[in-house]
Amino acid sequence: MYSQAEENYLKTIYALEREYGNEVSTNLIANKIKTKASSVTDMLKKLALKKLVIYKKYQGVYLTEPGRLTALRVIRKHRLWECFLVQKLNFKWDEVHDIAEQLEHVKSELLISKLDAFLRFPKLDPHGDPIPDEQGRIIKRQTMSIVEMKIGASGTLVGVKDSSETFLKYLNKKNLGLGDKVKVIDIEPYDNSYHIETKTHRLVITSNVAENLLIKNVKR
Ligand SMILES: [Zn+2]
Structure with a gap:
C-alpha cells in the first residue's frame, strides 16, 4: 500500500x-x-x-506499468466518489472535487467495487471524465475543445478540461452545463473571444474558457 x-x-x-x-x-x-x-x-x-x-x-x-495502474486506481476512486456525491448526496458538480481528493485514498477495494455496483457502473464522472475500470482500462473520448471548432460548427458539451470549483461556478453562472448543445456563432479577431449559442441563450466567452470546454459529435 x-x-x-x-x-x-x-x-x-x-x-x-x-x-x-x-x-x-x-x-x-x-x-x-x-x-x-x-x-x-x-x-x-x-x-x-x-x-x-x-x-x-x-x-x-x-x-512503470504498476505505477500507471496505481494512478488509474486512484483516479477511478476519485471519479466514482464524485458520482456518488452528486447522484446520491445531491452535491453540485462544482462542490465535489475537493471532497473526492480525500475519499480517493480509501484503501478498501471491496468498498470501491460495491460503490461502483451501487452507482450501476457509471462510465463518466460529473465533469464528463471517463472512469477507469478495475483493470485500469479507460475509454478515450472523441472530443475537441471549442477553440478547435470553426464558425458555424456545433456539438454537445460533454466535458471540461478544468474541473476547478471556480471554473465550474463560472459555468453555472453562464448557465452552461454538460449535455448542452453548443454552436459557434462568431470568433472575435480582436481578442479571440467566442460567440456561442445554446438552445436557450447566446453568450460570449474568452478563448481561455473555450479552451476548457470539450465538445463531442461536432458537426459543421
Ligand atoms: Zn475531481
Missing part, C-alpha cells in the same frame, strides 16, 4: 504524461503541485525504488 503523498504524485505524473506526451520533468511536477523541485526529486527517488516510476536525473520521469 502506498501513502497519500505517493498516490498524489502518481496521479500528477499520469496527468502530465497525458498532457505533454512524454517524460515529465521535475520542474513541471513542482509547478503543478506547488512545491520545491528538491522535494519532488526526493519523492521521485522513493517511487523509483518501489518500481512505480523510471527516474533519470536531468531527464525526467515516467510511470
Whole structure:
C-alpha cells in the first residue's frame, strides 16, 4: 500500500504524461503541485525504488506499468466518489472535487467495487471524465475543445478540461452545463473571444474558457 503523498504524485505524473506526451520533468511536477523541485526529486527517488516510476536525473520521469495502474486506481476512486456525491448526496458538480481528493485514498477495494455496483457502473464522472475500470482500462473520448471548432460548427458539451470549483461556478453562472448543445456563432479577431449559442441563450466567452470546454459529435 502506498501513502497519500505517493498516490498524489502518481496521479500528477499520469496527468502530465497525458498532457505533454512524454517524460515529465521535475520542474513541471513542482509547478503543478506547488512545491520545491528538491522535494519532488526526493519523492521521485522513493517511487523509483518501489518500481512505480523510471527516474533519470536531468531527464525526467515516467510511470512503470504498476505505477500507471496505481494512478488509474486512484483516479477511478476519485471519479466514482464524485458520482456518488452528486447522484446520491445531491452535491453540485462544482462542490465535489475537493471532497473526492480525500475519499480517493480509501484503501478498501471491496468498498470501491460495491460503490461502483451501487452507482450501476457509471462510465463518466460529473465533469464528463471517463472512469477507469478495475483493470485500469479507460475509454478515450472523441472530443475537441471549442477553440478547435470553426464558425458555424456545433456539438454537445460533454466535458471540461478544468474541473476547478471556480471554473465550474463560472459555468453555472453562464448557465452552461454538460449535455448542452453548443454552436459557434462568431470568433472575435480582436481578442479571440467566442460567440456561442445554446438552445436557450447566446453568450460570449474568452478563448481561455473555450479552451476548457470539450465538445463531442461536432458537426459543421
Ligand atoms: Zn475531481
